[in-house]
Amino acid sequence: xxxxxxxxxxxxxxxxxxxxxxxxxxxxxxxxxxxxxxxxxxxxxxxxxxxxxxxxxxxxxxxxxxxxxxxxxxxxxxxxxxxxxxxxxxxxxxxxxxxxxxxxxxxxxxxxxxxxxxxxxxxxxxxxxxxxxxxxxxxxxxxxxxxxxxxxxxxxxxxxxxxxxxxxxxxxxxxxxxxxxxxxxxxxxxxxxxxxxxxxxxxxxxxxxxxxxxxxxxxxxxxxxxxxxxxxxxxxxxxxxxxxxxxxxxxxxxxxxxxxxxxxxxxxxxxxxxxxxxxxxx
Amino acid sequence: xxxxxxxxxxxxxxxxxxxxxxxxxxxxxxxxxxxxxxxxxxxxxxxxxxxxxxxxxxxxxxxxxxxxxxxxxxxxxxxxxxxxxxxxxxxxxxxxxxxxxxxxxxxxxxxxxxxxxxxxxxxxxxxxxxxxxxxxxxxxxxxxxxxxxxxxxxxxxxxxxxxxxxxxxxxxxxxxxxxxxxxxxxxxxxxxxxxxxxxxxxxxxxxxxxxxxxxxxxxxxxxxxxxxxxxxxxxxxxxxxxxxxxxxxxxxxxxxxxxxxxxxxxxxxxxxxxxxxxxxxxxxxxxxxxxxxxxxxxxxxxxxxxxxxxxxxxxxxxxxxxxxx
Numbered sequence: 388x389x390x391x392x393x394x395x396x397x398x399x400x401x402x403x404x405x406x407x408x409x410x411x412x413x414x415x416x417x418x419x420x421x422x423x424x425x426x427x428x429x430x431x432x433x434x435x436x437x438x439x440x441x442x443x444x445x446x447x448x449x450x451x452x453x454x455x456x457x458x459x460x461x462x463x464x465x466x467x468x469x470x471x472x473x474x475x476x477x478x479x480x481x482x483x484x485x486x487x488x489x490x491x492x493x494x495x496x497x498x499x500x501x502x503x504x505x506x507x508x509x510x511x512x513x514x515x516x517x518x519x520x521x522x523x524x525x526x527x528x529x530x531x532x533x534x535x536x537x538x539x540x541x542x543x544x545x546x547x548x549x550x551x552x553x554x555x556x557x558x559x560x561x562x563x564x565x566x567x568x569x570x571x572x573x574x575x576x577x578x579x580x581x582x583x584x585x586x587x588x589x590x591x592x593x594x595x596x597x598x599x600x601x602x603x604x605x606x607x608x609x610x611x612x613x614x615x616x617x618x619x620x621x622x623x624x625x626x627x628x629x630x631x632x633x634x635x636x637x638x639x640x641x642x643x644x645x646x647x648x649x650x651x652x653x654x655x656x657x658x659x660x661x662x663x664x665x666x667x668x669x
Numbered sequence: 670x671x672x673x674x675x676x677x678x679x680x681x682x683x684x685x686x687x688x689x690x691x692x693x694x695x696x697x698x699x700x701x702x703x704x705x706x707x708x709x710x711x712x713x714x715x716x717x718x719x720x721x722x723x724x725x726x727x728x729x730x731x732x733x734x735x736x737x738x739x740x741x742x743x744x745x746x747x748x749x750x751x752x753x754x755x756x757x758x759x760x761x762x763x764x765x766x767x768x769x770x771x772x773x774x775x776x777x778x779x780x781x782x783x784x785x786x787x788x789x790x791x792x793x794x795x796x797x798x799x800x801x802x803x804x805x806x807x808x809x810x811x812x813x814x815x816x817x818x819x820x821x822x823x824x825x826x827x828x829x830x831x832x833x834x835x836x837x838x839x840x841x842x843x844x845x846x847x848x849x850x851x852x853x854x855x856x857x858x859x860x861x862x863x864x865x866x867x868x869x870x871x872x873x874x875x876x877x878x879x880x881x882x883x884x885x886x887x888x889x890x891x892x893x894x895x896x897x898x899x900x901x902x903x904x905x906x907x908x909x910x911x912x913x914x915x916x917x918x919x920x921x922x923x924x925x926x927x928x929x930x931x932x933x934x935x936x937x938x939x940x941x942x943x944x945x946x947x948x949x950x951x952x953x954x955x956x957x958x959x960x961x962x963x964x965x966x967x968x969x970x971x972x973x974x975x976x977x978x979x980x981x982x983x984x985x986x987x988x989x990x991x992x993x994x
Contacts, residue, residue: 409804412797413813416878419794419871420820423831426841430834440839483711493708501984502715508925508983510932510976512949516956516969517722524725546718549711600822607824610934614956624826631830631939635837643827650823658815 424647431640448641458626458642465606465623468537472544473602479545480552480597481590485582487553488560506547507554515614518543522615535617543615544605551604552597559593560586592660599657603650723973730762730966762967773951773968777975780948783937784930787869791877791926792919794870799881799918800911803888810886817878829868829939836864836940860942868936873929877922883990884918885911917986924983928976948972 431449435442452458483503490496506514522532522539532538567589571581587594609624616625630636766773802813820828835841836859843855858864888911896906934949941947948968956965 409797409801412794413801416794416798416874417816420817420874423828423835423871424820424823426835427827427831479711479714482707483715486708486711490704490708495712498720499708499712499715502719503711504984504987505980506719508928508980510929510934510949510972512932512934512952513726513969513973514719514722516952516965517726518718520725520729520962520966521718521722542718546714549714553711603822607826609826624824627824627826627830628935631826631833635830635834639827639830643824643830646827647823651819654819654822 427640427643428647431644433637436637448637452638452641455638461621461623461626468540468544468622469602469605471541472548472605473598475541475545476548476552476601477594477598480549481556481594483549483553484556484560488557503550503553506550511610514547515611518611519614535615536620539615540612540620543611544608547611548601548604551600555593555597556590559590563589595657595660599653726966726969729963730970732963762964766967766971776946776948776951779946780931783865783869783947784927786866787873787930788923788927790870791874792923795874795877795881799878799885802882803885817875821875825872826935829936832868832940833859859940862945864940865937865945868940869930869933872936873926876925880921880925881915881918884915888914917990921986924979924986928979931976932972
């Protein structure tokens with residue numbers, strides 16, 4: 388570092404790369420992030436019923452999992468809820484993101500922006516309680532929705548997932564060159580045409596990312612779902628939560644591994660898609 | 670007149686383009702209702718399913734507990750004799766929060782302490798990580814960032830569940846320490862406050878790393894060089910230049926961790942013990958076990974009130990970040 392002849396970037400690189408601290412910190416952090424997930428995967432192949440004692444390789448817990456009606460039903464329900472919620476959140480969230488990035492001033496914009504970003508950080512338990520109270524109040528007032536179930540879960544999920552979609556769409560739109568849209572307008576395209584022919588296709592990566600994020604958030608949500616679900620609508624996280632509270636079970640390890648695998652494949656595909664898309668757009 | 674400007678960025682570029690004024694007006698008029706429609710759809714959704722529910726919580730927090738379902742008394746009642754609208758505000762719920770039962774106050778305090786400790790630990794662990802990524806070779810950065818984000822995509826519940834197997838008395842961590850010879854008796858970590866801290870830091874670390882990375886990546890390296898040219902040693906340069914310049918990232922990351930951490934429910938429930946008091950677990954039992962909805966609402970209202978200042982700070986921080994872009 389005392390070498391005065393070093394190039395400017397060389398000084399900084401030397402400052403960092405020559406030191407063991409930063410890389411070590413990063414590697415330790417990543418081990419901290421991935422260690423628990425790795426142990427789940429490893430122990431899902433454990434023969435023993437005791438989750439933390441290794442007694443040999445076995446896939447029997449996957450077999451048990453495949454025959455667990457309760458978990459399978461819950462998983463199927465969760466998947467349907469997640470598809471519906473992600474799709475709904477995509478529509479409403481895209482509109483919200485579009486409004487936030489393209490309409491820079493209208494009456495109530497501050498309130499709107501606040502409402503869009505609040506669910507991102509608001510503790511879930513607050514959202515859950517207020518949602519339930521609203522559904523109960525609505526039911527009393529107009530008789531809809533009659534009881535709690537899939538519909539109320541989907542509405543609640545759309546509401547908190549749309550914020551994530553909106554943020555992704557907004558950041559994509561504000562990084563986008565408006566001149567293409569202006570060119571289309573100059574050539575006589577109506578605003579709706581411009582939106583569907585120009586803006587929407589350019590937003591596609593953001594929309595894919597938004598849908599996937601909403602899907603995984605909906606699939607994962609426990610707290611809000613616990614409030615707005617009814618007796619006949621037990622989603623996967625609710626089943627896992629009640630099982631986990633009773634103690635460790637190797638079946639859950641197997642289930643976790645399945646979920647992790649599916650999510651990894653999904654994220655990997657999305658990343659690849661985005662990478663290709665970015666390449667083709669130059 | 671505001672409407673003209675509001676017509677969107679798209680219209681503004683054209684008004685000068687030699688188009689007749691009447692045409693612009695027609696175009697604007699044709700667009701305005703549609704624009705209203707575009708705004709009002711998400712607006713209405715959020716209003717109905719996000720804002721109204723909050724107001725309802727506020728309302729019910731002033732109601733009295735009732736044994737019927739839903740278990741609270743109406744706030745507004747119509748008095749037949751004087752045909753006047755009666756508003757009954759019960760402040761009992763809020764008084765109970767501060768008076769006889771210290772459990773609520775203790776829960777609030779311990780939730781705030783949880784969130785504060787989590788934030789500080791996330792900052793201490795996350796800063797070097799973010800800095801390392803920001804200073805990594807260009808082509809490595811997206812990969813490393815992806816690795817930080819990836820756990821966020823897998824189930825939160827399952828990631829916390831994983832820690833039970835690691836932290837329990839005959840779990841991996843204790844076995845590892847015994848194998849190393851550091852201890853000969855397992856130490857109890859699961860169901861203690863320590864386990865809650867570990868779980869919280871683990872779950873919220875990505876929220877700290879990402880905004881920190883965003884500011885550190887943009888950092889003007891020439892300032893650091895200047896400091897070094899002037900003879901500052903690396904540590905001093907970091908302290909005097911890097912750290913102050915990354916303050917926006919520190920603030921944003923800390924708020925992104927602190928706010929949800931105050932209301933965290935899953936981690937204290939699964940990893941915490943009988944002595945782990947948090948406002949969320951308190952809220953949960955008030956709601957589901959005691960079925961005291963007005964009390965639960967009052968607890969919620971106070972929780973929101975506690976978060977108002979950090980939420981506003983966050984919005985300001987994000988607005989500033991937006992303006993810088």
